[in-house]
Structure formats: C-alpha cells, structure tokens
Amino acid sequence: MPGIFISYRRQDSAGWAGHLTDRLKEQFGADNIFMDIEAIEAGVDFVEAINTAVSSCQVLLAIIGPQWLTLTDPRGRRRLDIPEDFIRLEIAAALNRNVRVVPVLVGGAEMPKPEELPEDIRPLTRRQAQELTDSRWDYDVEQLIKTLCKVLGIPFRKDEPHPQPQPSPSPTPPLPTPEKKESFFSSRKIIGGAAVLFILTMIGLCSQQRPTPPIQSVTPAPEPVRPAVANVAGRWSSPDGKTYLIVQTGNQIALSVIINNQVTEVQAQGTINGNVMELRWQSMHGHWGSMVLTVSSDGRTVNGNINNDTIRQTYPLVLSR
Known part of the structure; x- marks a missing residue:
C-alpha cells in the first residue's frame, strides 16, 4: 500500500502530530506512515532524501498549528522564507510530484493566505483542509481516515466492541410423572380439603385482629453535587x-x-x-x-x-x- 507522509514542525504541532500518527498506524500499519525526515544521516543530500521519501508516498498530511506560519530561526528569519527549510521542501516536493496534499489544521489554526506563503508552496492554499479539534478529536480523526481510505483505495476499518458472552440457558427440568387420578369423593381428598379450609379460616381471623402497619414513604437520597469547573483559560x-x-x-x-x-x-x-x-x-x-x-x-x-x-x-x- 502506498504510504502517508506526515509533515509537521516539532515546535508547532509535535503533540498533535504524535497522537494522529498513533491512530494512523492502527488503521494503516506502522510501515506505511513516514515522519521525522529531519533525522537525515550526515553526508546525505537532504533535498534528494526528501524528494525520495515524498515520492514513495501517495498522500502528504501538512500539519498546520498555531505558529506554523510565523515561527522563526535563531537569526530571526521566518522559517518558511528559508529555501532550505524542511517543511517548505517537503510540501514543495509533494506539490511538484502530484502527491495528494491535505492541510490538517490543529490547535485552532487557520489556513494561510496565498500572499503569506513562498511561491513554490502557494498552491497549498487551494487544497481542501481538514480541521482536527481538541473537543471532538476522535470524530475528526475518523473523518480524516475515511478520506485517506478513499484516496488510497482501501476499505475503512473501524474497531467494533467485542460482544459480551451471553449466559447459557438453564436446562429444562424434567416434567413430573403424572400421578394416578383418584376419585374426587375419595376419603383422602375429603380430609385434605377440610384441613385446608380450616387453615384458611384461621388465617382470616388473625388478619382481622392484627392492625395493618402504615405505609412509610421513602425519600430518595439527593444526587451528589458536582463541583463547578474552574476557568483556567x-x-x-x-x-x-x-x-x-x-x-x-x-x-x-x-x-x-x-x-x-x-x-x-x-x-x-x-x-x-x-x-x-x-x-x-x-x-x-x-x-x-x-x-x-x-x-x-x-x-x-x-x-x-x-x-x-x-x-x-x-x-x-x-x-x-
């Protein structure tokens, strides 16, 4: 299966990129997810390494956080304005090689305007973005995965909860062996009937003499009061x-x-x-x-x-x- 390349800045969106990567590995497999191209060995042409890595993938996810557009290097230069910037090289390589590029907005970030980007990655602003919000993270990630499945031509797999085992029904007890019928007017049934009638009469007399206790209402216990959530914004x-x-x-x-x-x-x-x-x-x-x-x-x-x-x-x- 063609892979998915994740382009992100550690100073801007490392946490979101890490959580998203874990979920994508569950769906597509760890061998099909590529990230952290910054770990290029010494002596390797990094432009060639990036082009090779991006070319092996069918989709590039450009993770855009709150500071993606404005981060600067130690000399005060905006990173996107530097031709050798890894993120700029990754996105430019994907756009030039007709790789599907999906902007992924995290942390409340917005899509940049065309005039805010260098010319070689300006077409990124014409790509439909996918927003991942913290309040509905699982739902938003699932929608992104469904889109990736369509692009890659594979079925969407959602983990379903395992059904709970049902208890086996109790075996049906054997039917009692029918007794031999006796005549209604036999002496045994006459004596038994008289004894039952005597017991019922005594129970009725006792119930009339014993007062019925009053019905007491039960007040339900109050629900615990949940503490108010503090405002820490x-x-x-x-x-x-x-x-x-x-x-x-x-x-x-x-x-x-x-x-x-x-x-x-x-x-x-x-x-x-x-x-x-x-x-x-x-x-x-x-x-x-x-x-x-x-x-x-x-x-x-x-x-x-x-x-x-x-x-x-x-x-x-x-x-x-």
Whole structure:
C-alpha cells in the first residue's frame, strides 16, 4: 500500500502530530506512515532524501498549528522564507510530484493566505483542509481516515466492541410423572380439603385482629453535587520566565509552554474536573509525560507536579496570573 507522509514542525504541532500518527498506524500499519525526515544521516543530500521519501508516498498530511506560519530561526528569519527549510521542501516536493496534499489544521489554526506563503508552496492554499479539534478529536480523526481510505483505495476499518458472552440457558427440568387420578369423593381428598379450609379460616381471623402497619414513604437520597469547573483559560507564568497558554472548552484543556515569546516548547491536552487538571504532554525534544495541577480557590495560582515518563523524573510546578 502506498504510504502517508506526515509533515509537521516539532515546535508547532509535535503533540498533535504524535497522537494522529498513533491512530494512523492502527488503521494503516506502522510501515506505511513516514515522519521525522529531519533525522537525515550526515553526508546525505537532504533535498534528494526528501524528494525520495515524498515520492514513495501517495498522500502528504501538512500539519498546520498555531505558529506554523510565523515561527522563526535563531537569526530571526521566518522559517518558511528559508529555501532550505524542511517543511517548505517537503510540501514543495509533494506539490511538484502530484502527491495528494491535505492541510490538517490543529490547535485552532487557520489556513494561510496565498500572499503569506513562498511561491513554490502557494498552491497549498487551494487544497481542501481538514480541521482536527481538541473537543471532538476522535470524530475528526475518523473523518480524516475515511478520506485517506478513499484516496488510497482501501476499505475503512473501524474497531467494533467485542460482544459480551451471553449466559447459557438453564436446562429444562424434567416434567413430573403424572400421578394416578383418584376419585374426587375419595376419603383422602375429603380430609385434605377440610384441613385446608380450616387453615384458611384461621388465617382470616388473625388478619382481622392484627392492625395493618402504615405505609412509610421513602425519600430518595439527593444526587451528589458536582463541583463547578474552574476557568483556567488565558496566559500563566512560571518562576523561570516561561509562558503557559491554556485554551479551555468546557472541561477540555489544551496547554502550550512558550519560550522566547514565540517557540512552543511543550504541548499538552487533557481535562479539568472541579479545580484539578490532568494532562498528557509532549515536548519539542521528544519527551512525553503527564501533569496533575490544582487551581487555587481564588483562581490566581496553580500548583502541581510534572511527570517526565521518558526519564522517569518528577518536577514541581507553580503558575500564576
């Protein structure tokens, strides 16, 4: 099967690209997904390496995050304006070789305008984009996968829940052996009938003498009150001078750690319940982990821990706004 090439900037959309890649590998297989062309060996012509990698694929997904258009290099040049920029080379190679290019918008990003792009990748603005929102991630990714299946000419496979085993029916008990019929006027049935009549009469007399207890109404227990979700949207600061930008939609949280006012160092997604945030994050350096943060009662500070699963260490975190 022809492969899928994922073009993304680590400083802009590493977290979203990583989650999307995991889902695509489940659907199409790990051998058919190509990313991280930046890991080119020393001495290899990187332009030729990119052209070869892109040519082996039928689809290129251009992951566009909030800073995809504006990120700069250490010298202050916009990366897209640099002819040797990897992202520019990847997209230009796909457009020139008639590879299907699908812009994928993440983190609330919008499609760039033609005048904002270099001439060799300006046709990207005429391609229909697919938006992946944090609030309905699974649904949006499924729609993208269906589109890719049509392009690649393969059936869409959706994992169905396994049916629960049903208990086997109990065996039917054998029918009782019919007894030999006796005459209704036999002495045995007359005596039995009289005994039953006597028992029923005594029960009736007892029920008349014993008062019926009053019916007591049962009040249902009140449902537990769920705590209100704290509002954490906005810009936060840490003692080391980093900016934490939080986007909140209901109880869904998207967090970005920005350094030097332009470079996204960490991206995280998760939820907030009451005043407790639980998120999974990925850094531009390829590290993964989780964080649990608690919002103060006045909503002005956040305290918690950051767990780095890559190196198995935990760090305290304090934010304020």
